[in-house]
Amino acid sequence: MHDWITTPITADILRGALDLERTEHGLLPHRLPARARAQNADGQLAMAESQPSGVRLVFRTRATAVELDTLPTKRDYVGVPPRPDGRYDLLVDGRLTGQASVTGGNTLTIDMTTGTAQLRPGSPGTLRFADLPDGAKTVEIWLPHNETTELIALRTDAPVEPAPDEGRKVWLHHGSSISHGSDAASPSTTWPAFAASLGGVELTNLGMGGSALLDPFTARALRDTRADLISIKIGINLVNADLMRLRAFTPAVHGFLDTIREGHPTTPLLVVSPILCPIHEDTPGPSAPDLTAGQLRFRAAGDPAERASGKLTLTVIRDELQRIVEQRAADDPHLHYLDGRNLYGQADFAELPLPDQLHPDAATHRRIGERFAAFAFTANGPFGK
Structure with a gap:
């Protein structure tokens, strides 16, 4: 059993998003700012910008176990085999160390022949990475690039702090x-x-x-x-x-x-x-x-x-x-x-x-x-x- 520490998900441990929207469940990363979203009337763009391609949690920790609660919104296309669940990539000091998915969540059913879509609400799920290497390290959790993801809670078995700016362009x-x-x-x-x-x-x-x-x-x-x-x-x-x-x-x-x-x-x-x-x-x-x-x-x-x-x-x-x-x-x-x-x-x-x-x-x-x-x-x- 782990003694879990819950760390608030804030902008200082999140990279690649231009805006964070507070929802009833948690935080929804956006890749367009609120002003841009207010000027958009296209459902395709609204869906695309809310899918967190390139968005990742980045932090320093000695933790060997990490849990992340999220609420995904998955896409289902009429007449097409179901899409696989979105994948999360775990990187430790820049190296891909683990991959996992969150089952369940909301489902957006899209009919490409009519251009219509219907949302079916679902429940959050939990992502778990265990057996991380011991010692201080930089951990990155890359969110699914093709699955809208509301971030609910981050838990670790050791304290978390923002990763320092390494001066990269x-x-x-x-x-x-x-x-x-x-x-x-x-x-x-x-x-x-x-x-x-x-x-x-x-x-x-x-x-x-x-x-x-x-x-x-x-x-x-x-x-x-x-x-x-x-x-x-x-x-x-x-x-x-x-x-x-x-x-x-x-x-x-x-x-x-x-x-x-x-x-x-x-x-x-x-x-x-x-x-x-x-x-x-x-x-x-x-x-x-x-x-x-x-x-x-x-x-x-x-x-x-x-x-x-x-x-x-x-x-x-x-x-x-x-x-x-x-x-x-x-x-x-x-x-x-x-x-x-x-x-x-x-x-x-x-x-x-x-x-x-x-x-x-x-x-x-x-x-x-x-x-x-x-x-x-x-x-x-x-x-x-």
Whole structure:
């Protein structure tokens, strides 16, 4: 039996969240601030920003046992096999030491064909890690990247104190579901988390599934968040949603970058275009779900002929993003561009195809993370100078 010590969950032991909401159960980490959430009317973004990708508890302790009470909200898609429970990663002094899940919780049932969702309330659960190495150490508990998680209580068998700031640079990243971590094996192995570990930086991940849409409130959140390094990976969601045409895209990108620069005028800023996605390279959106044989896949529902009237494809977006960055870089030497196909291109698709035609699998997340780190964090890279 352990003599448990309960430690309040506060901002000084939580990293990667921009806001903490007090709920009837505990604390709900958010990856957009309250002002941004108040300006959002989209249920997909509301769900995505409340899923704690990159959010982790970080503390120093001599504890050999840790318990965490949480209330998860799990997703269930009509016509698709049930999703596995969200995974928590336990790291001790930077090394992955344990993994676990919390069963039960709320269930959000989503019908992708009708766009409707229904919430079924559930009960909290307890996560337990035992047999941790003895002695003082830094413990990190990475929350499930794809499961909204209310934090209720933290218990240990030895006192806890906030981990000291090690002076590492803070990398602020914004992107789509791929940056959010869709289909990654676990929260510490999404490609941004893996790249951050290779680069030796602190990650704040504002990758939002389905929601990298050049929203002004997201740009303001990036502007107002502490960062030593910033990257934005944009393009695929604008095609998925068939949200805008080229006439609107170009000034929207300029406005997004202008807003970030208001708060970070000289911070290294890397614009990353989409990775290869064959269904949308030359065919516009929207992306439509295909539930054939009980497996969720996606198809491009647009007409290639509509490119002539300004419909966006990934080829169009890459060309325009590169042009915009080259134009702006004449007056902004800290602005850089990376073609996403250098992270995942045609040869990668042949070896590691996208299982649902949109999202990379776990092995591909690691590859993208390795390549991003090799490009960005090396001595001559945009984040290594």
